[in-house]
Amino acid sequence: MQIALTGASGIIGHFAARALTAAGHRVTPLDRAHDWHLGQPARLEGHDALIHCAFAHAPGRYRGGEGCDAPAFIAANLDGTRRLFDQAADQSVGRILFFSSRAVHDGHPPGMRLSDDLPPKPTTLYGEVKAEAEAYLARLPLITCAIRATGVYGPGPAHKWRRLFDDYRAGHPIAPRVATEVHADDLAQALILLLNHPAPPPTLNCSDLILDHHDLLGMVRTLTACPHPPPPRADASHLRLPDCTTLESIGWQPGGLPLLAKTLADLLKA
Numbered sequence: 001m002q003i004a005l006t007g008a009s010g011i012i013g014h015f016a017a018r019a020l021t022a023a024g025h026r027v028t029p030l031d032r033a034h035d036w037h038l039g040q041p042a043r044l045e046g047h048d049a050l051i052h053c054a055f056a057h058a059p060g061r062y063r064g065g066e067g068c069d070a071p072a073f074i075a076a077n078l079d080g081t082r083r084l085f086d087q088a089a090d091q092s093v094g095r096i097l098f099f100s101s102r103a104v105h106d107g108h109p110p111g112m113r114l115s116d117d118l119p120p121k122p123t124t125l126y127g128e129v130k131a132e133a134e135a136y137l138a139r140l141p142l143i144t145c146a147i148r149a150t151g152v153y154g155p156g157p158a159h160k161w162r163r164l165f166d167d168y169r170a171g172h173p174i175a176p177r178v179a180t181e182v183h184a185d186d187l188a189q190a191l192i193l194l195l196n197h198p199a200p201p202p203t204l205n206c207s208d209l210i211l212d213h214h215d216l217l218g219m220v221r222t223l224t225a226c227p228h229p230p231p232p233r234a235d236a237s238h239l240r241l242p243d244c245t246t247l248e249s250i251g252w253q254p255g256g257l258p259l260l261a262k263t264l265a266d267l268l269k270a
Contacts, residue, residue, distance in 0.1 A: 002025075002026045002047045002048050002049075003050075004028045004044050004050045005029055006042075006052045006054035007031055007053035007099075010031065012187065013029075015154055017029060019185065019189060019192060020191070037056075038056055038077065039079070039080030047093050049097065050084070051097045052084060052098045056077055056080075078129045078133060082136050085137055089140050089142055095144070095195065096142055096144045097147065100131075100149065101126070101127065102114070102148055102240070102242060105127075105148070113241055114242045115205075134203060145194050149182060149187055149206045149207070150206065150207035150208075153183060154183055155267055161267060168217050174230070176212075176231045178210065180241065181208060182207050182208040183259050186255055186259070193251055193252055205244050206247060208254035209256060209257065210236060212233050212236070213231050214230045214231055215230075217230035218230045219260075219264055220268065223268060
């Protein structure tokens with residue numbers, strides 16, 4: 001397939017571009033490195049699918065990523081996304097995959113199991129923008145799917161745990177925390193499976209690990225011989241757990257703890 005990929009040089013898009021190319025797809029990158037910004041017109045003629053990963057936000061922040069300029073955040077990420085989806089429909093792109101977020105569910109009760117078709121209940125502007133983009137996408141006369149991904153980790157110089165690892169190894173206090181996570185390569189494999197699915201659901205969860213900082217930093221301690229103890233375990237009873245049964249039913253097999261262990265060495269070198 002010929003795939004238009006927004007955010008191709010970003011944290012998620014980088015892994016998606018690599019996996020798509022390895023799977024034999026032809027990728028047209030749409031990102032700042034190729035003089036394209038979210039909100040600008042995109043030339044999508046001749047593409048079989050659009051994968052939309054681009055998102056404009058304050059560095060390192062998704063929830064709260066609007067910083068001090070909520071109108072600009074909405075204009076780029078919601079209005080710009082709607083225009084992009086309309087362009088895909090007008091230019092006969094047959095399929096759109098949209099990188100959404102578990103943040104659409106932040107308002108549901110703690111401990112709730114999150115089904116694929118659960119209506120969104122966001123509590124942040126980030127979650128609201130993602131939820132409204134999902135709803136707009138679902139109304140288009142195309143094959144579409146919004147992937148509600150959990151926290152994404154993977155190697156790279158700006159990986160999400162870099163400061164956490166530095167603080168831990170320096171002996172700084174680390175607050176207990178537990179969250180759901182998925183490796184960027186596993187998320188990319190989900191995108192590839194959904195490109196070939198004849199009728200994907202409108203929304204789909206993508207999550208793998210329940211990961212406590214106690215366990216994560218315990219693994220770091222083993223790899224680095226760090227003398228500091230990891231933080232106490234956090235209470236995991238409040239977690240809203242995404243149900244990924246549908247994604248697994250089409251062949252998705254995330255890497256789990258073995259992939260995390262394999263990746264940690266690369267993360268520590270970054």
